[in-house]
Amino acid sequence: MMTLVAKGLSVSARLAGQTVTVLRDLDFAIEPGKILGLVGESGAGKSMIGRVLARSLPSGFVVSGGSLAFSAADGKVRDLVAMDGADLARLLGDRIAFIPQEPLTALNPLLTVRAQFDEHLARLGVPAGDRIARMIDALTQVRLSAPQSLVERYPFQLSGGMCQRVLIAMAFASNPALVVADEPTTALDVSTQATIVQIMRGLQRDHATAMLFITHDLRLAARVCDEIAVLYAGEVVERGPARIISQDPQHPYTRALQAANPPLRGPLTRLVTLPDQMPGLSALASLQGCRFAPRCPTRDASCETASPELRLVAPGHWVCCAPACSGSRPAVPPITRRSAEASGSEPILVVDTVAKHYPGKRDWMGRRGQGVDAVKAASLSVRPGEFVGIVGESGSGKSTLAKLIMGLEAPTAGRILIDGHDVTAPSSATRSIRLGTLQMVFQDPQSALNPRRPVERLVTQTMEAARSGASDAERLARATALLAETGLPPELINRYPAQLSGGQKQRVNIARALCVTPRLLVADEIVSGLDVSVQAQILNLLLDLRTERGIGLVFISHDLAVVRYLCTRMLVMHQGVVVEEGETDAIFARPQHPYTRALLAAAPPDELDSPWPPAPVQETLDATA
Amino acid sequence: MRLSPRAKAAWRRCLTNPRVVTGGVIIGLMAVVAVLAPWLAPHDPQEQDLLATLLPPMWLAGGEARFPFGTDTLGRCIASRLMYGARIALYVAVVAATGAMILGTLLAIVAAYFGGWVDWLISRAIEVWMAFPPVVLALILLVGMGAGVNKVILAIIVIDWTRFCRVIRSEALVVMVRDYIAAAKLAGFSHRQIMLKEMLPAVLPLVITMMSIEMGIAVIVEAIMSFVGLSVEPDVPAWGVMIADARQTMHQAPWGVVLPVGAIFLAVLAFNLLGDGLRRALDTRLVLGRAEAA
Numbered sequence: 001m002m003t004l005v006a007k008g009l010s011v012s013a014r015l016a017g018q019t020v021t022v023l024r025d026l027d028f029a030i031e032p033g034k035i036l037g038l039v040g041e042s043g044a045g046k047s048m049i050g051r052v053l054a055r056s057l058p059s060g061f062v063v064s065g066g067s068l069a070f071s072a073a074d075g076k077v078r079d080l081v082a083m084d085g086a087d088l089a090r091l092l093g094d095r096i097a098f099i100p101q102e103p104l105t106a107l108n109p110l111l112t113v114r115a116q117f118d119e120h121l122a123r124l125g126v127p128a129g130d131r132i133a134r135m136i137d138a139l140t141q142v143r144l145s146a147p148q149s150l151v152e153r154y155p156f157q158l159s160g161g162m163c164q165r166v167l168i169a170m171a172f173a174s175n176p177a178l179v180v181a182d183e184p185t186t187a188l189d190v191s192t193q194a195t196i197v198q199i200m201r202g203l204q205r206d207h208a209t210a211m212l213f214i215t216h217d218l219r220l221a222a223r224v225c226d227e228i229a230v231l232y233a234g235e236v237v238e239r240g241p242a243r244i245i246s247q248d249p250q251h252p253y254t255r256a257l258q259a260a261n262p263p264l265r266g267p268l269t270r271l272v273t274l275p276d277q278m279p280g281l282s283a284l285a286s287l288q289g290c291r292f293a294p295r296c297p298t299r300d301a302s303c304e305t306a307s308p309e310l311r312l313v314a315p316g317h318w319v320c321c322a323p324a325c326s327g328s329r330p331a332v333p334p335i336t337r338r339s340a341e342a343s344g345s346e347p348i349l350v351v352d353t354v355a356k357h358y359p360g361k362r363d364w365m366g367r368r369g370q371g372v373d374a375v376k377a378a379s380l381s382v383r384p385g386e387f388v389g390i391v392g393e394s395g396s397g398k399s400t401l402a403k404l405i406m407g408l409e410a411p412t413a414g415r416i417l418i419d420g421h422d423v424t425a426p427s428s429a430t431r432s433i434r435l436g437t438l439q440m441v442f443q444d445p446q447s448a449l450n451p452r453r454p455v456e457r458l459v460t461q462t463m464e465a466a467r468s469g470a471s472d473a474e475r476l477a478r479a480t481a482l483l484a485e486t487g488l489p490p491e492l493i494n495r496y497p498a499q500l501s502g503g504q505k506q507r508v509n510i511a512r513a514l515c516v517t518p519r520l521l522v523a524d525e526i527v528s529g530l531d532v533s534v535q536a537q538i539l540n541l542l543l544d545l546r547t548e549r550g551i552g553l554v555f556i557s558h559d560l561a562v563v564r565y566l567c568t569r570m571l572v573m574h575q576g577v578v579v580e581e582g583e584t585d586a587i588f589a590r591p592q593h594p595y596t597r598a599l600l601a602a603a604p605p606d607e608l609d610s611p612w613p614p615a616p617v618q619e620t621l622d623a624t625a
Numbered sequence: 626m627r628l629s630p631r632a633k634a635a636w637r638r639c640l641t642n643p644r645v646v647t648g649g650v651i652i653g654l655m656a657v658v659a660v661l662a663p664w665l666a667p668h669d670p671q672e673q674d675l676l677a678t679l680l681p682p683m684w685l686a687g688g689e690a691r692f693p694f695g696t697d698t699l700g701r702c703i704a705s706r707l708m709y710g711a712r713i714a715l716y717v718a719v720v721a722a723t724g725a726m727i728l729g730t731l732l733a734i735v736a737a738y739f740g741g742w743v744d745w746l747i748s749r750a751i752e753v754w755m756a757f758p759p760v761v762l763a764l765i766l767l768v769g770m771g772a773g774v775n776k777v778i779l780a781i782i783v784i785d786w787t788r789f790c791r792v793i794r795s796e797a798l799v800v801m802v803r804d805y806i807a808a809a810k811l812a813g814f815s816h817r818q819i820m821l822k823e824m825l826p827a828v829l830p831l832v833i834t835m836m837s838i839e840m841g842i843a844v845i846v847e848a849i850m851s852f853v854g855l856s857v858e859p860d861v862p863a864w865g866v867m868i869a870d871a872r873q874t875m876h877q878a879p880w881g882v883v884l885p886v887g888a889i890f891l892a893v894l895a896f897n898l899l900g901d902g903l904r905r906a907l908d909t910r911l912v913l914g915r916a917e918a919a
Contacts, residue, residue: 408807435813448804452629452826464822465813496629512808 001071003178003210005029009066009081011048011057011234013281020285022061023048023234027310030227032177033208035201037225037242039218039257041531042502043278045234046214050180053080054092070096072177094124097171099181099200103163103188107155113166114151117173124174138169142199161192165199172203179204182214189393190558191602194613197224216531218257222246223604223612227316230254233278233291236310240317243608250319252296260536262565263606265588270543271536271565277501278531290322346420347381348437348520348552349405354378354414354424355576356400374400376576377414380554384519385546387553389567389584391560391599397576398556399443402524405554406440407431435462439513441523445505449497455479456493459511482511485548487541503534510541520552527562539565560603564588572596635830635907644902648837651895659711666705667691670862674700679878697867697881698874706862707888713856713863714892717778717847718840724782726836729789730828734820736790737797747790754787763846767855774847774863777856781843789835793828800827830907834900841896848889864889 011023023045030036040046051057052068068080072095080088092098100106108116114135121131132151139147142165155163164184171179181200185193201224204211215221221228221242228245230238230253238251249255259272274295279287290296293303303322310318355376360369375397382388392398403409405416407426416424418437423430442448449458456479463470463478470478476493483490486507497505506526513521523542527535539562545551557563563570564584572580572587572595580593591597604612639645658665678700681688688695694703736747766780800806801824809819850856851865859866864885871881 406807406811408810431813435811440808440811442804442808444804448808450805450809450823450827451631454629461809461814462812465809465815465818496631498631512812 001032001075002029002069003032003071004212005067005069006049007067007069009049009052009068010064011045011052011061012064013058013061015060015281015285018285020281021064021234022281022284023052026066026236028229028236028239030178030210030212032210033205034227035204035211035213035225037221037228038212038214038231039216039221039228040231041216041257041278041533043233043280044231046216046231047182048234049212050098050182050214053096053180054098055085055088070178093120094174095176096178096180097174097176099164099167099171099179099184101183101186103160103167104155106167107163109154109156112152112154113158117151117166117170120170121173134173138173139166141172141203142166142169143195144169159192160188161196164188164192164196168196168200168203172207172209175207176209178210178212180212180214183216184213185220186216190560191393191598193220194602194604198613200224218246218254218532219261219604219606222608230257233284233287235291235320236318237292237320238318239310240314244314244317247608250313250317251292251321252298253292256295256297257532260532262536262539262561264561264564264603265606268565271540273536273540274533277503277534345383347383348419349380349382349554350415350417351378351380351401351405352415352417354401354404354411354416356397356404356409357412373576375404375411378571378573378576378578379414380571380578380581382520382552382554385550385552386569387542387546387555387567389563389570390554390556390573391558391563391570392573393558393599395575396573398573399524401573402440402522402554402556405522406438407434436516437518438520438522439516439518441506441510441513441521441526443525444529445497445502445509448509449505451497454494454496455483455488455500455508458497458508459483460515461512462515478515482514485514485545486511487537501534502530503537506530506534506538507541510538510545514545514549514551517549518551520554522554522556524556525558528558535562542566560588560600572599638906639903642902642906644898645906646902648895648897648899648902651891652899655711655892655895656715658708659715662705662708662712666702666708667693668702668705670701670706670709671860672701672705676700679874679881681878682880682884694884695878695880697871697878703867703881703884706867707864707884709862710864710867710885710888711892713774713851713861714844714847714889717774717781718843718892718896721778721781721785721843721846722836722839724778725785725839726789726832728782729786730793730825730832732786733790733793734797734824734828736794737801738816738820738824740801744794748794751787751791754784755791757784759784760849763850764853764855767850772855774851774857774861777847777850778843780850781846785839785842788839789832792835793831796828796831797824800824830903834903834907837896837900837903841893841900844889844892844896 006026006028009023009026010021012019012021026049028036038046038049048057052063063081067082069077070080071077117135118131121134126134135151136147139150144150144162144165158166184200185196188196213221213225222245225242227240228242229236230245230251232253238245238249238254245254246258249258256272256274262268262271276295279291284291289304289306290308293299296303306322308320308322310320311323313319356374357371358374359371362368378397378401380388390398390401400409404411407423407430410426411424414424415422418433421433423433456476457464459482460475460479463475479493480490483493488504488507488511492500492504497508500508509526527538530538542553543566546553553566555563555566567584569582570584570587571578572593574595580587580591580596587596588600591600602613674696677689677692677696678698680692680696682695683690683693692702692704694707696702732747736744762784763780766783767776770776770779806819806823809823814822847856847863848865851863852869854869857863857866867885868882871878875882
């Protein structure tokens with residue numbers, strides 16, 4: 001008996017007068033005690049399925065066909081699409097539970113954990129006397145220590161990981177038949193992610209719950225799920241056992257996803273990227289034939305007219321691709337990482353034991369509250385053409401360090417030197433030294449690009465500031481050159497940020513930093529908001545910039561695989577302190593500091609045979625969290 | 626001029642908003658009447674016809690077609706006086722609101738940009754300023770400076786800049802934490818360039834909205850001041866002056882009061898409708914909220 005069976009599920013939306021099929025003919029099934037992973041990049045429609053279940057589709061979106069047969073322990077089969085709204089409401093939260101993406105926003109900040117959990121249990125019909133015991137029991141199951149005192153706390157007093165554990169405990173409190181987890185670990189740090197996944201899997205196995213695990217991360221899904229369905233532009237392009245989908249995918253898109261992920265171990269090859277990006281809702285309407293065809297490396301003429309059907313290629317393994325498709329893998333280009341290093345030359349940037357202390361706010365008596373030491377003691381040096389990675393989890397002080405380097409904040413101790421000039425204190429003189437040497441690429445292009453400037457005036461912003469006053473013709477010429485260099489089509493020159501895709505915005509962001517031909521870029525988490533395939537494009541662009549311009553890079557990231565792909569040297573930061581520094585390969589091979597070891601162990605490895613997350617490491621992480 | 630798609634969309638939202646259209650049309654008509662008053666008015670506003678005093682409007686019994694809205698105690702044409710009065714009202718509305726806007730927005734952006742003691746000083750000044758009852762403050766200022774329509778404008782600017790400053794400062798603080806301000810600093814922009822090229826455009830929709838509401842307020846303040854004789858010279862036709870003149874005879878000739886009050890009401894309603902409509906059309910939070918729901 002399957003817990004959830006989707007048959008021909010379709011969702012359509014009315015968009016500017018025409019009907020767009022957002023989800024097309026989805027078929028999947030989940031058995032009790034199994035986890036089905038829905039994997040796809042943003043815009044694939046993976047979150048739409050959770051919304052269909054909860055009947056919270058955005059207005060204008062309707063289920064245009066198909067059924068969702070749900071059967072709970074009582075053996076009755078109900079169609080979640082057709083059934084009465086009130087009946088469905090009784091199922092939701094009880095037989096069907098949800099684990100949200102943002103644990104902090106999912107809990108009411110004005111109520112204690114106890115009040116919220118109590119309300120949930122009351123709804124489930126647990127008698128008032130039993131509720132606190134049930135609560136403590138549930139919180140113990142998610143391995144929260146001292147649950148008696150924890151229930152009296154407010155959500156904002158807990159970390160993101162703790163909030164997510166509370167929500168998992170609440171989801172499993174009713175012993176549901178189905179749990180829908182929508183990106184449950186995306187907002188969390190790597191080490192927390194490992195714990196959460198372990199807890200979720202444990203509870204799901206113990207209760208024999210069926211689970212729908214929605215994620216963008218194929219590597220994580222391979223670890224967590226029994227079966228995986230890969231979504232592209234609202235269609236299941238490939239479905240099968242997790243092991244096969246992650247190790248030997250057949251669909252060209254799944255292969256591209258796999259190839260776009262930089263590996264954590266083994267030899268490095270240049271990432272293979274797909275052109276462009278997934279079509280948006282408005283583009284779907286005019287798309288004929290296979291929705292993946294425009295980006296497919298192995299397409300032929302027939303792909304652009306005929307839509308393929310899911311077909312069985314092996315027991316339990318379906319692929320939605322033309323039968324004629326040979327599926328030949330593109331030849332992997334040779335290793336291009338770590339080109340010639342300008343070793344021995346003088347460093348461009350030297351950061352000498354800088355610290356940043358943020359004083360606490362004064363109270364009404366004028367007394368200072370306790371401040372925060374964002375960076376305690378950090379040193380680094382970067383030579384021309386060198387890529388240095390800074391790795392750390394949220395709160396490790398890595399973004400503050402970037403601001404100190406850029407002179408956006410003044411350090412409270414230590415020195416910063418550029419080409420031997422002291423630029424520690426921000427002033428107009430140090431600003432002009434920085435301007436020609438150092439530029440920053442910001443994390444969130446949404447916030448870093450003024451929405452009121454067209455691309456041309458964004459990328460040449462520095463020329464507007466220069467006293468010399470460049471002419472409009474000069475600016476246009478420079479902007480054209482910068483677009484070409486960052487791989488942007490020239491017709492974007494008059495567009496505004498709102499008209500660009502995420503990857504294009506990040507390229508504009510990089511182009512702006514390159515305008516003054518800096519010798520060193522500081523990049524703060526510039527790929528963390530991007531889809532894997534777009535991330536790979538940006539990473540390759542950075543590598544090309546080094547080859548062509550000999551540019552240096554300080555690359556701040558939480559993602560170890562990305563740092564390994566790009567950087568020759570890396571620093572590991574933990575609570576404002578650089579705990580380890582060295583050659584990337586050496587650190588990956590022989591991590592010295594326990595925190596580095598924990599961090600490396602927490603990232604899901606590529607080989608499915610190595611156990612993850614390893615139990616002993618777990619304890620160290622709990623201690624540091 | 627090339628408009629960004631964002632500006633185009635905002636413009637389209639404004640033009641399809643019924644409040645903006647209604648308010649805009651009323652104000653537009655008033656402006657036309659005010660500008661063309663010397664040609665449209667049937668009489669000189671000061672011309673007295675002592676044989677035809679306190680005439681009712683032409684559609685009432687005893688009314689004459691020469692005086693469409695009737696006459697006052699001195700036999701002056703109410704219609705002509707209303708038309709000329711619109712000139713004073715709109716002049717004060719535009720100049721005073723612009724002045725208060727410039728002063729308030731400037732200080733707001735400076736406070737948000739520099740922060741620290743500059744922000745502290747400006748914020749405290751606003752708080753102290755707003756603690757005074759505005760009408761009392763205006764009366765004191767006018768008694769101190771002497772009467773006159775330009776003094777009224779000055780009083781409105783001096784009092785109402787705080788209204789702009791407080792609201793726009795909080796909007797500017799939101800803009801300040803955006804990375805594009807930091808990016809402009811790194812691009813070597815001067816303080817003035819960042820404030821004018823990066824921050825001002827971001828707060829402009831709010832500034833426009835507040836301007837419209839402020840114009841309505843200025844119309845009321847001018848009417849009050851001319852009613853008590855602190856604004857225009859007594860021989861200049863203004864709506865407040867007309868109410869003051871007609872109040873002794875308001876039992877015999879209520880239209881003398883009702884018509885200028887109606888004019889004030891219509892002007893303020895139009896400015897408020899326009900302001901409210903602009904807020905709905907331009908406020909990014911409201912607009913985004915609707916787009917997400919759609």
